[in-house]
Amino acid sequence: MPLSPGARLGPYEILSPLGEGGMGEVYRARDPRLGREIAIKVLPAELSSERERLARFEQEARSASALNHPNIVTIYEIGQADSSPYIAMELVEGRTLRELLAAGPLPLRKTLGIAAQVAGGLSRAHEAGIVHRDLKPENLMVSKDELVKILDFGLAKLVAPASGALSGMPTVARDDTRPGTVLGTVGYMSPEQASGQPLDFRSDQFSLGSILYEMATGKRAFSRGTAAETLSAIIREEPEPVSSVNPQVPAPFRWIVERCHAKDPEERYASTRDLARDLANVREHISEVSGGEAAVPAAARRRSRERLAWSVAALLLVAGLAAVFVALRWKSTAPLTQPLTRLTLTLPPEEFVTETATPVLALSPDGTKLVYSGYRRGEKRRLYLRPMDRFEATPIPGTEGGTGPFFSPDGEWVGFWADRKLKKVSLAGGSPLTLCDAPAFRGASWGEGGTILFAPLPQGGLSRISAEGGKPKAFTSPDPKKNEMTHRWPQILPGGKAALFTINSLTGDYDQARIGVVSLDTGERRTVLEGGTDARYVPTGHLVYSRGGSILAVPFDLKRLDVTGPPAPITDDVRIVGPAGFALFSHSNDGSLVYLGKNPKALERGLVWVDRKGTARPFTEARRDYSEPRLSPDGQRLAIVVGDRASWDIWMYELARGVWSRLTLGGLNWGPVWARDGNRLAFASNRNGPVNVFFDVRGPQRFRGADYEPGLLAVSGLLVPRRASAALHGSEPGYRNGPHGAPTLR
Numbered sequence: 038m039p040l041s042p043g044a045r046l047g048p049y050e051i052l053s054p055l056g057e058g059g060m061g062e063v064y065r066a067r068d069p070r071l072g073r074e075i076a077i078k079v080l081p082a083e084l085s086s087e088r089e090r091l092a093r094f095e096q097e098a099r100s101a102s103a104l105n106h107p108n109i110v111t112i113y114e115i116g117q118a119d120s121s122p123y124i125a126m127e128l129v130e131g132r133t134l135r136e137l138l139a140a141g142p143l144p145l146r147k148t149l150g151i152a153a154q155v156a157g158g159l160s161r162a163h164e165a166g167i168v169h170r171d172l173k174p175e176n177l178m179v180s181k182d183e184l185v186k187i188l189d190f191g192l193a194k195l196v197a198p199a200s201g202a203l204s205g206m207p208t209v210a211r212d213d214t215r216p217g218t219v220l221g222t223v224g225y226m227s228p229e230q231a232s233g234q235p236l237d238f239r240s241d242q243f244s245l246g247s248i249l250y251e252m253a254t255g256k257r258a259f260s261r262g263t264a265a266e267t268l269s270a271i272i273r274e275e276p277e278p279v280s281s282v283n284p285q286v287p288a289p290f291r292w293i294v295e296r297c298h299a300k301d302p303e304e305r306y307a308s309t310r311d312l313a314r315d316l317a318n319v320r321e322h323i324s325e326v327s328g329g330e331a332a333v334p335a336a337a338r339r340r341s342r343e344r345l346a347w348s349v350a351a352l353l354l355v356a357g358l359a360a361v362f363v364a365l366r367w368k369s370t371a372p373l374t375q376p377l378t379r380l381t382l383t384l385p386p387e388e389f390v391t392e393t394a395t396p397v398l399a400l401s402p403d404g405t406k407l408v409y410s411g412y413r414r415g416e417k418r419r420l421y422l423r424p425m426d427r428f429e430a431t432p433i434p435g436t437e438g439g440t441g442p443f444f445s446p447d448g449e450w451v452g453f454w455a456d457r458k459l460k461k462v463s464l465a466g467g468s469p470l471t472l473c474d475a476p477a478f479r480g481a482s483w484g485e486g487g488t489i490l491f492a493p494l495p496q497g498g499l500s501r502i503s504a505e506g507g508k509p510k511a512f513t514s515p516d517p518k519k520n521e522m523t524h525r526w527p528q529i530l531p532g533g534k535a536a537l538f539t540i541n542s543l544t545g546d547y548d549q550a551r552i553g554v555v556s557l558d559t560g561e562r563r564t565v566l567e568g569g570t571d572a573r574y575v576p577t578g579h580l581v582y583s584r585g586g587s588i589l590a591v592p593f594d595l596k597r598l599d600v601t602g603p604p605a606p607i608t609d610d611v612r613i614v615g616p617a618g619f620a621l622f623s624h625s626n627d628g629s630l631v632y633l634g635k636n637p638k639a640l641e642r643g644l645v646w647v648d649r650k651g652t653a654r655p656f657t658e659a660r661r662d663y664s665e666p667r668l669s670p671d672g673q674r675l676a677i678v679v680g681d682r683a684s685w686d687i688w689m690y691e692l693a694r695g696v697w698s699r700l701t702l703g704g705l706n707w708g709p710v711w712a713r714d715g716n717r718l719a720f721a722s723n724r725n726g727p728v729n730v731f732f733d734v735r736g737p738q739r740f741r742g743a744d745y746e747p748g749l750l751a752v753s754g755l756l757v758p759r760r761a762s763a764a765l766h767g768s769e770p771g772y773r774n775g776p777h778g779a780p781t782l783r
Contacts, residue, residue: 040064040079044360045120049077049125065128072520073549075113076128078405079121104165107585107606108158110178110186111548129186134174134248142255142283146204149320149604150175152249154185156313157606161586162187163309172234172244173225182603223264224257224271228300231268238309241301245312246297253541254282254292258298289319346496388430390633391418394617395441395478398633401448405627406464408433410440420453422464433462435469441478444503446485454478460490461504472506479527480571480619482536484529486559490536492525499524499538499555513538513555514564516551524553526571526619531614534558535598537580539618546705547571547618548584554598565600566591570618576626583620588632610634620662640772646679648723652695665707670716676700676718687720 039062044051049066052074056063068075094466105111122208134151143151162169169176169190178186181292183746227243229236250258257274261267276298277290293315297303305313315767358665360747391397391410398409405425412418415689420439423430433439439455452461452470457476463468472489479492487504489511524542527538534557541550548569553560565580569589572582577591580600585608592602612621612633622632644656645664664685665678675690685707687700700706 046079046121046123049075051077066125070593076126077123078126079123079583087224092723104162104167105585106158106161106547106609107589108154108187108606109162109585110188124279127186129178129180129188132177134177134179134252135178137166138174138251138255143242143252144284145253145290146320146323148185148249148252149184149316149323151185151252152245153313153316153320154606155187155245156249156309156316157305157609158185158187159607160239160309160313162190163241168236168238169241169244170230171225172248174221174243174248176220180603184604185525215436224259225393226268226271227302228272231271237302239305241300241314242297242309243302244306246294249294250276250279251288252296253279254281259604283664287319289315291543293319295539299635309424317653323634324447325706334743360402368517388413388421391440393418393440394614395454396441396480396619396623397621398623398631399442399444399451400625400631401444402446402626403448404629406448407631408442408444410442410453420451420462433464434466436460436462441481443483445480445483450504452481452483453491454481459493459502470506472504473502473509479525480527480538481615482527482529484536484557485531485533486557488533490528490529490538490557492523492526492538496523497593499527499536499759512560512663528573529557530554530574530598531595537565537574538573539572540564540616541570547615550618552582554581565593565598571620573622573624575624575630579620581607581624581630583611583613583618585616587611588620590623608632615705659760665709667709667711670713671715674715676711676720678707678709687718 039054040046040051042051042053046064046066048070050067051069052065054062054075055065061078064077064079066077067073067074093175110129112124113127116123116125132266142148150737154347155172159169161174167190169187171189172187176187176189178188180186183273185368186209223231225244225247227236227240230240230243243663247258250256259267259270259274272499279286293312294692296305297312305743306315322518334374346632362391373576389412391412393410397411398407400407407423407425409421409422409423410418411430417437418440420436421430422433433451434527436453436455439460441489445452447462449465450461450463452459454460456467457474459475459478459481460469475491475493477494479488479495481491483489483504489502489504490499491502491509492498493500493509498511498515500509501512502509509725513524515524522541522542523540525539525541527536529536536557537556538553538555539547539550540553549568550570551565552569552572553562554565567584569582569584570734572580574593574595575581577590577650578591578592578595581588581590583589588607588611589604590607591600591604593599593687594601610632613653614621615620620632624630637766644666645653647653649660661679663677663679666677668674669676675692677688677690678685680686681686686702687706687709688699690696691698695737700718701720701722706720708719710720712718
């Protein structure tokens with residue numbers, strides 16, 4: 038029975054219907070806890086008894102909730118009310134691609150913008166082992182600012198790795214599809230899908246090829262009189278050439294469509310990331326591939342040059358043992374066809390980049406100097422200075438324990454955080470000077486007028502202090518009525534009159550944070566961007582910020598202090614410290630962007646057992662992105678965090694039987710700590726909203742969540758249930774032990 042406006046579904050208030058499909062009804066709803074509107078997908082109660090449909094519905098939820106990307110709809114919660122399962126998800130205002138195509142083929146620039154975003158989202162899903170299997174224009178939502186969201190993972194399939202290395206670990210979603218079963222939408226299926234054969238991520242590439250074809254030509258690639266004839270055409274026939282239908286489509290784009298439409302999956306792209314890269318390259322060189330700029334209005338040409346016309350300097354962490362710096366340069370007035378300049382720098386073998394919950398690198402305003410927090414074997418961490426025209430970095434005297442570097446506007450001083458104090462040091466020499474106490478550090482910025490804006494606490498507002506030191510003054514205060522609990526990661530804008538900063542509710546989900554701007558003269562502030570964190574203004578006239586594990590850019594008017602266009606993805610290779618809400622990158626005024634990059638091989642790490650004699654042997658063959666291992670007091674069980682920045686879950690491994698079991702599902706869960714009797718496990722999680730501490734209690738056969746009455750106590754920066762029966766002692770927030778440190782349960 039359809040839900041009426043005003044009805045409640047679990048904690049949500051139904052506002053209005055949004056649509057209906059084969060997998061359920063979709064409603065606009067309001068979450069009173071966070072004061073935001075969301076979309077809810079509900080499987081009707083009369084259909085919930087159908088096991089196959091219910092399994093597919095749950096499979097959609099589990100598949101989509103495992104992903105976090107700006108081009109994939111965000112899942113907030115999976116629940117059930119009145120015998121009807123539902124998914125609470127991000128509300129995307131806009132139109133489906135099907136609605137956009139009703140008027141005919143799309144302009145080339147719009148086609149490429151949509152295509153590159155879809156391919157980027159798919160590449161993230163495919164790297165997670167998830168195949169969508171029902172990609173079609175109806176499942177692509179284009180928002181008002183032209184941000185594309187992939188919807189409906191109802192037919193998604195979790196594909197087992199070819200190596201079988203994870204065969205001992207339970208999968209996120211069960212694969213109930215067998216050869217001979219056809220699932221999907223006729224007209225957008227791949228040949229292997231249409232014939233009921235096993236498939237992998239390359240099936241989605243074929244479906245995307247059909248969508249690209251339709252956007253460019255206004256016609257469906259495979260459309261016959263009946264479904265059976267259409268399936269036969271997909272398996273045996275080729276679509277009419279794009280060039281015959283629309284001769285204006287440039288050759289590079291046609292080649293991409295043709296490669297996606299290869300009948301043999303081996304002839305498609307070896308990785309969807311390569312497909313996304315090819316589409317992005319065509320988009321960035323659109324003037325060249327479309328026969329010159331004469332076909333593009335002058336204003337559009339200027340926007341095209343500005344959109345992604347920077348280069349990137351990258352600092353890559355390699356297995357935690359070394360770092361490589363790769364520098365790309367841009368000129369804001371240069372055409373996009375100009376080659377980028379690349380520079381590779383390698384750290385000495387015995388030098389390492391610090392892993393911390395604070396930023397670790399800063400590029401000087403003129404781009405000539407790089408400062409980063411690191412350490413050498415057997416020594417404390419400190420700040421290192423690397424002139425960009427030299428091969429070696431040197432430690433900055435007196436900066437032991439330092440992290441969070443930030444430059445003065447003239448590039449002669451570096452501010453940093455050490456020993457719970459905010460300090461500064463001259464690069465010309467001399468001892469560091471203490472500016473003020475700072476119990477914690479959540480970002481700082483040094484403005485042109487000699488003002489430093491910084492966040493001294495994980496919870497609370499920004500403070501202001503003179504660059505000469507003194508007593509800091511509170512500058513902003515979070516508004517609890519607006520669900521604000523923290524202001525952090527400030528950047529004073531050019532001119533020194535205003536600053537950007539991040540606003541969040543400490544849910545641990547910074548993809549739902551806001552970017553604010555505040556006047557340094559009046560203190561007046563407002564929100565300029567919803568959904569993102571750690572924004573920086575760059576000289577191309579953009580804000581670069583973090584969301585969904587990626588770095589995006591959005592045009593920004595420095596005079597009006599307002600966003601003026603849609604965001605565009607830049608890269609998803611940047612290291613994100615998700616629970617703290619910042620990305621490890623820095624930029625200069627001369628056009629360089631430096632970032633600490635991800636290491637794909639980090640996801641291939643295994644566990645090694647080292648005995649008291651120092652002998653190492655493989656602990657388990659399963660290779661994942663592991664962190665925070667905690668052995669039970671009897672040494673028979675291991676609790677460990679598994680996942681990436683988008684989803685941290687706690688797993689348990691029983692040593693005697695070699696069996697994995699999953700204790701949490703979805704969100705960020707970290708800091709597992711065993712009780713002395715081995716029957717209880719405490720951990721931090723944001724799965725129910727604000728960061729909280731949970732207990733799992735050892736039952737006869739499984740772990741089960743303990744129940745606590747409402748009410749929270751703040752203990753060492755953590756939110757702890759009032760009726761918790763154990764004492765918790767936290768540590769200063771640190772990245773190595775999770776965003777809030779690992780408490781000790783005794």
